Amino acid sequence: MAHEITAEIISIGDELLIGQTVNTNAGWMGGQLALIGIRVTRVVTISDHRQDILDAMSAAVADVVLITGGLGPTKDDITKEALCDFFGTQLVRDKEVEARVVDMYRRMGRDPEDILEMNIAQADLPEGCTVIPNERGTASGMWFERPASSQGGDGVESRVFVSMPGVPYEMKAMMTGGILPTLKERFRPPTIVHRTVLTTGLGESLLAKRIEAWEDSLAAARIKLAYLPSPGIVKLRLSTYADVDASAAHQRVDRKIAELHGIIPDLIFGEGEENLQQVVGGLLKQRGQTLSLAESCTGGYVSHLITSIPGSSAYYTGGVVSYANAVKMEELGIPSDMLELNGAVSQPVVEQMASGVRTALRTDWSVAYSGVAGPDGGTPEKPVGTVWIAVAGPDGVRSKRVHLPGTRDLVIERSALAGLNMLRKRLLEVA
């Protein structure tokens, strides 16, 4: 194999060192770089001190050094000054960036006299760097090249330094919009073929047990498997190097994924970057059908998941969050004696919630949730984590009770996914 391309990440920010902000950027960047065949060897997190920044840059030995943070307009942000020191250059105002910054503030409704010199100074950038436009904020990215030999490297290849803002959604847009494609073009790392299969319904260790024989067969196909668990979901990532012929590598992976579909058809709900709410939304859209929700213990979270997908208004009509019992009765047509007799967390109530919201909002489908998210409110019969979920559709109402582990947040998250997965399966049945 050719020379492995390596990267280092320098994360700048006092808030990262004291845990006020969790450094999610570095891991995301590492994952994205891995996808194009560049391996991150080290992440260094430091504070907004000039000398610390210079030391970290001097110590870098990788082909690519990605730096985030310290590009804000306030006095504590000094990354640009450190970059000027390191590259022996100075700040000059970039007229194009200046116009963009002013325009951005204007579009946000800021009066021209309120656009401060501090804001305009966001257009002051180190002379000689390649400016990476920021579509989502005022801090530009900066791309520098420096011969490796001048740092005592092997002198064969130059080293690339890229400085980006630490705001995740600004950094991510820069990475995917320009930096990752340019790095791929520039270093031509060996191609890695990745595919990620999404599963829900079984935890990591039970899933591993069920696919054990299949997993053992991957080595012969030179495929590496990674389990990527998150609450309620386990992603299975298959990866392999493409030697000469990328299509052969794709075929090897395709074959193994087809086998996996034969082994756990009930658990797989999608692939890649999809999520369950997208998959469900896609199925509803295909069928031209609509959805409504009645949420008690999930408190609006499922509605939030559904509406986080652009275009969800095509199939999502709306929902009712019934936190007080009075709302359940009035909005969802639940008789008060049904509530008294069974309690809110019960099969009859959750089924009536589903039917009630489906009728009220005249949708094809509805999902209802009633449970004990905790930390309080549990009883010996209905401990924290007990959740009733119902799906109502053209072919009637069905419900099930689940017992979900974890804190309040996790019970809500896992309930949401369990209900969406019930709906997904029903949609596939009816099709």
Add this chain to the structure above:
Amino acid sequence: MAHEITAEIISIGDELLIGQTVNTNAGWMGGQLALIGIRVTRVVTISDHRQDILDAMSAAVADVVLITGGLGPTKDDITKEALCDFFGTQLVRDKEVEARVVDMYRRMGRDPEDILEMNIAQADLPEGCTVIPNERGTASGMWFERPASSQGGDGVESRVFVSMPGVPYEMKAMMTGGILPTLKERFRPPTIVHRTVLTTGLGESLLAKRIEAWEDSLAAARIKLAYLPSPGIVKLRLSTYADVDASAAHQRVDRKIAELHGIIPDLIFGEGEENLQQVVGGLLKQRGQTLSLAESCTGGYVSHLITSIPGSSAYYTGGVVSYANAVKMEELGIPSDMLELNGAVSQPVVEQMASGVRTALRTDWSVAYSGVAGPDGGTPEKPVGTVWIAVAGPDGVRSKRVHLPGTRDLVIERSALAGLNMLRKRLLEVA
């Protein structure tokens, strides 16, 4: 001031570098160390490679070096071997730890013959280190002291290295149970006083402009200020060293925070780890009042925020997510000609949404949202990011239009906070 005590953290694990696991340990440790007056200057995250571990240890210059990860029983965990290399020692079996490990497996129900040599080898520890017992797992912590002079340091004080498992709840128990108190005893660091003031309603740069004179006055009080921005919120962290008398330092910070309340009373909504939904919930609870929500563009997210707080059922009755116009009309009593005339994103509609849900759910307060979250649906008159928000209460309905920047997720997030802050201010007015 006495010599500042510094720490470095070395986080070991391939999974951290590719984003499979987010490195939450380092930030937590940094926060804990800050509380006892030890400043983390650098976090270095590396993979489970012997040379990378040795390089990171050699490069450390802080008084304390805390290492996590790589202590598991499997072959890819090699931190102990690297420690032996670094300190010129070797692994020896610790009989006491061996007994504890065997006992731990037994209590987990493992048959004695199923306790593998791999598991027993968890009791092999570098000769000469001080063993830190692990109450929650089989990997012991290890404490090493090394004269700074042998590493080219100033030779005055020795450097402490502590190696711990990467499993967060094992590491945390070791830190709070023994390492933090011992470090405090050993280094007697100066006490740091921290307080964080939470603001919403102005971005970082406009806020900085408004408190410029106050910020300039902090130096004389030996207080450092940090801006910690996140979407819709800017936290202001004040910190200072307590020299001899900690109460004097508290007074200095208290005085400055009191001044700040005088300058930006409209922007401050809380302190420390609070969030806006907690503050609003607390105000409602104090008053014995109730809340309902009518959400269009926010799609249930505000309801989710409110219900993410344990005990929110005491004041939150429920809400309606009206994604389709039909839901707005029926559930919230909006005349169809009002919708036709003004469009859903308009002042009359959002005010009727707020009044409608307040009446339907018989609550003291309600908040309603109608806007264009994007990415589609914007028009020249109502571009993406245009959001109408109304608060209805005992003293009537008031509304305002905001223009919020960012992606769909951010428009939703910022809308939610803007509405909760409107509600907070109204609650304070009426009080």
